[in-house]
Amino acid sequence: MILFIKLFLAHLLGDFIWQPNSWVADKEIKKHKSVYLYIHILLHGVLAAVLVGKISFIPYAILIAVTHGVVDLIKLNFQKKKTKRTWFVVDQIAHILILIGVTLLYENKTIINFWQHNAFWILLTGVLLISKPTSIFIKTIISIWAPESKNSHQDNSLIAAGNYIGILERLFVFGFILTGHFEAIGFLLAAKSIFRFGDLKEAKDRKLTEYVMIGTLISFGIAIIAGLLVQALLLQLP
Structure with a gap:
C-alpha cells in the first residue's frame, strides 16, 4: 500500500x-x-x-x-x-x-477478485440503485407536479446539473450511513436548503418550492433506505 x-x-x-x-x-x-x-x-x-x-x-x-x-x-x-x-x-x-x-x-501480488465477495455485489447494487435509476424514478413520480416555467432563469443553469447534484447527494448520504455518520446527513440537507433558498426566494412560486421539497425528500429518503438495507445485508454476511 x-x-x-x-x-x-x-x-x-x-x-x-x-x-x-x-x-x-x-x-x-x-x-x-x-x-x-x-x-x-x-x-x-x-x-x-x-x-x-x-x-x-x-x-x-x-x-x-x-x-x-x-x-x-x-x-x-x-x-x-x-x-x-x-x-x-x-x-x-x-x-x-x-x-x-x-x-x-x-510486490509480486495478484489482483484480488472482488467479484468473488458477496459484499462487493451488495455495495455495487446499492450504489447503482441510487444513481441514474433513482433519478429516473424521482423524475417520473414528481413530473405530475412539475411547475410551468414562467421565466428564463432556468436557462442559466448547467446542463443536467440537477441530475448530477441529486446523484452526488444520494451517494454522500449512502456513504454517511455505511460509515455511521448520521449527523452528516442533517448537515448535507441543511446545506442544500441554504443554497436552494436564493432560487426559491427569487422564484416566489409556492408550487416550485413544494416541487423542490418533494424531490429532495424523496431523494434523501431513497438514499437512506438503500443505505440501511445495504448495511443490514452486509451485517448478515459471515
Whole structure:
C-alpha cells in the first residue's frame, strides 16, 4: 500500500504540481514534437525512482515513465476541443491503473477478485440503485407536479446539473450511513436548503418550492433506505 501511495504522490507532483500550463499548451500544439513532453515523461520516472528510493525499483520507474508517455501521446493525438474533459478522465484513470499494476508487479501480488465477495455485489447494487435509476424514478413520480416555467432563469443553469447534484447527494448520504455518520446527513440537507433558498426566494412560486421539497425528500429518503438495507445485508454476511 505504501508503495502505491508513493507512486501516486509522484504522479500528483509530475502531472499537476510541477507541470506548468505552458508545458501543457506546448504539448497540445506540437504533440510528439514537444520537448516538454519528454521532460514530463523523464520527470515522472525520476520522481517514482526517488520517492521509492530503491535501486531495484529503477526498471519499474522506467516502465512507469514509458507507459505514461504512451498514454499521454494517445490523449494528445485523439482529444478534440469538445472531448478534452473525457480524455482527461480517461488519461488519469489509465495512469492510476498503471501505477496499481506496477505496484502489484513489484510486490509480486495478484489482483484480488472482488467479484468473488458477496459484499462487493451488495455495495455495487446499492450504489447503482441510487444513481441514474433513482433519478429516473424521482423524475417520473414528481413530473405530475412539475411547475410551468414562467421565466428564463432556468436557462442559466448547467446542463443536467440537477441530475448530477441529486446523484452526488444520494451517494454522500449512502456513504454517511455505511460509515455511521448520521449527523452528516442533517448537515448535507441543511446545506442544500441554504443554497436552494436564493432560487426559491427569487422564484416566489409556492408550487416550485413544494416541487423542490418533494424531490429532495424523496431523494434523501431513497438514499437512506438503500443505505440501511445495504448495511443490514452486509451485517448478515459471515
